[in-house]
Structure formats: structure tokens, C-alpha cells
Amino acid sequence: MKKVSVIIPNMDGKHFLEKCLGSLAGVSFDETEIIIVDNASKDGSVSWIRENHPQVRIIENSENRGFAPAVNRGLTAAEGEYVLLLNNDTEVLPGFIENLCKALDEDEKVFGASAKMLMYSDHSLVDDAGDLYTLFGLAFQRGNRKPAAKYCKRAEITAPCGGACIYRKSVLDEIGLLDEAFFAYREDLDLGIRGKLAGYRNVYVPEAQVIHYGSGTANKSGKRYNEFKTRLGTRNLVWMNFKNLPFLLHLVNFPFILSGILLKAVFFARHGLTGVYLKALFEGVGNLRKVRHVPFKFKNIKYYILFELELIGNCFRIF
Numbered sequence: 001m002k003k004v005s006v007i008i009p010n011m012d013g014k015h016f017l018e019k020c021l022g023s024l025a026g027v028s029f030d031e032t033e034i035i036i037v038d039n040a041s042k043d044g045s046v047s048w049i050r051e052n053h054p055q056v057r058i059i060e061n062s063e064n065r066g067f068a069p070a071v072n073r074g075l076t077a078a079e080g081e082y083v084l085l086l087n088n089d090t091e092v093l094p095g096f097i098e099n100l101c102k103a104l105d106e107d108e109k110v111f112g113a114s115a116k117m118l119m120y121s122d123h124s125l126v127d128d129a130g131d132l133y134t135l136f137g138l139a140f141q142r143g144n145r146k147p148a149a150k151y152c153k154r155a156e157i158t159a160p161c162g163g164a165c166i167y168r169k170s171v172l173d174e175i176g177l178l179d180e181a182f183f184a185y186r187e188d189l190d191l192g193i194r195g196k197l198a199g200y201r202n203v204y205v206p207e208a209q210v211i212h213y214g215s216g217t218a219n220k221s222g223k224r225y226n227e228f229k230t231r232l233g234t235r236n237l238v239w240m241n242f243k244n245l246p247f248l249l250h251l252v253n254f255p256f257i258l259s260g261i262l263l264k265a266v267f268f269a270r271h272g273l274t275g276v277y278l279k280a281l282f283e284g285v286g287n288l289r290k291v292r293h294v295p296f297k298f299k300n301i302k303y304y305i306l307f308e309l310e311l312i313g314n315c316f317r318i319f
Contacts, residue, residue, distance in 0.1 A: 005074070007035050102207075114165045138263070160204075
């Protein structure tokens with residue numbers, strides 16, 4: 001068995017792959033395998049990989065199936081004890097894989113570990129230091145656009161960012177893979193929460209660093225705020241809340257969730273996306289049948305209580 005399977009989803013990202021795969025050139029293929037799942041690229045990505053990196057396994061999709069389904073194909077094919085997700089528009093720094101593996105080696109209760117993602121435009125700023133979810137139903141990239149020097153300690157997080165993180169494959173076998181109904185956005189947060197409610201932890205590992213170009217692949221999600229991101233991100237948060245939390249917590253949290261919805265409405269109004277946001281909310285509520293509700297397990301009630309306390313605490317960590 002391999003120690004680590006690195007899974008890189010790709011669609012028309014040939015212009016990024018040279019740096020991404022080049023930064024992984026020093027890995028030992030005795031312990032590590034690299035799998036690229038290609039979503040029907042039309043820029044010659046597959047032929048370029050075969051010619052320049054023949055040691056990389058390629059899984060080809062006949063159409064763009066989205067981030068979550070592409071990653072799941074890689075996860076299903078992976079032979080590693082640990083599976084490492086990596087965006088194609090990244091460049092890993094020395095010690096990246098080793099330090100992520102170390103976090104899981106040191107504690108068997110750690111399910112996922114998130115790297116320190118640095119902004120390409122300014123390496124002194126954080127892009128993502130792990131993701132947080134709050135009582136108001138709002139999700140945040142921890143440390144986004146803040147000085148990287150302030151994020152040099154390990155920390156508990158709600159979920160690793162799927163752009164550069166590692167998971168324990170045995171836990172994926174237990175709780176399931178990414179929810180393919182999500183297509184893209186918030187599927188990593190959903191997975192991290194499922195891990196927490198099953199009794200595991202997620203951590204941020206600052207020693208593992210990666211430079212992130214940020215939404216660079218040639219697809220609909222290029223801008224920071226646009227209709228595509230707003231629609232899927234909003235809809236998927238609705239689904240994530242519905243599928244993971246029991247009815248009692250829905251009742252307790254509803255006033256706070258409603259407040260969060262109003263705050264987001266004001267936020268998106270400033271970006272001219274109010275209509276898209278409201279339509280996405282209705283799309284999420286109207287299509288709850290598309291996601292499978294995670295059954296409540298009484299034996300895990302302690303973890304539901306701890307998660308509720310975390311949601312409250314995270315309201316103070318976002319500032």
C-alpha cells in the first residue's frame with residue numbers, strides 16, 4: 001500500500017500543471033502516487049501530462065462532472081493510506097506532504113489536515129488557513145487576506161480546504177466521500193463536518209505550505225464573487241445544514257440561521273447579486289431531496305453537542 005495518494009482534479013489547466021507537478025517532482029513514488037482526474041479538458045492537458053510526467057496516473061472523464069465527482073473518482077482509485085487533495089493552480093513548498101502526513105501520524109483521531117495556503121499575488125498573505133462554520137450558517141476562509149505571520153500555530157478548524165489538504169482514507173470509508181450533488185463549493189466543508197459528527201478532528205498545519213493562484217482554471221468560477229459561485233455556494237450551504245444536523249438543532253439554530261441569511265442578503269446586494277442569492281436559497285430548499293440526510297446516531301450525541309459549541313465559538317474567531 002502507498003502512504004499517500006495525491007489527487008489533482010483538472011479542467012483546461014495545462015498552463016498551471018507545469019508548476020504544480022514540477023513542485024511535486026521530489027516526492028518518492030515508492031510511497032506516493034499522483035492521480036490527475038481530468039474533466040474533459042480541451043487544451044491538451046492529458047497529452048501534455050503523458051509526455052512530460054509519465055509516472056502520473058490519469059483518469060479521464062468524458063465531460064465536466066464537477067469538482068466533487070472528479071475527486072471521488074480519484075478517491076475510489078487511490079491506493080494510499082492517506083489521500084491528499086490538491087488544486088491544479090497550486091505550487092507546493094518543501095515539506096508540504098511530509099508535514100500533512102505527520103499531523104495524521106501523530107493522532108489517529110485526526111481525520112483531515114489543512115495546509116497553509118498563501119496568495120500568489122502576495123506570499124506574505126494567507127489565502128486559506130482552514131475553514132470555519134458558524135452558528136449563523138456562515139462559512140469563512142480562516143485568515144483570508146491577513147498576514148501569514150499571524151497563522152504560524154496549529155489550530156482546530158471546522159474543515160480542511162479541499163484545495164490543499166489531506167484525509168485519512170479509513171475514515172472516508174466510514175463516513176463516505178464528497179457529496180456529488182454539490183458539484184462544486186462547500187463539499188469539503190460538508191465532508192469535514194461529517195467527520196466531526198462521527199467523532200474525529202480536523203486541524204490546520206502551518207508547516208505545510210502551498211502557493212495558490214486562486215480560481216485560475218478556465219471555467220465559470222474565475223471571479224471572487226459571481227453568479228456561478230454565489231448560486232452553488234448558497235445552495236450547497238442550505239443542503240449542508242439540512243443533511244447533517246438533527247431536527248432539534250435545526251429548531252435551536254433557526255433564529256441565528258435566519259439572521260445569517262439576512263446578513264448575506266445585504267452583502268450580496270452590495271455586489272449586485274441579490275437576485276441570484278435569493279434564487280439559490282429557494283433552489284436549495286426546493287431540492288432537498290437531492291441530498292441524503294445523514295442519520296442521527298445517539299451514540300454520537302456528545303459530538304453533536306461539541307459541534308454546537310464550536311459553532312458558537314467560531315462566531316468570535318472570524319474577526
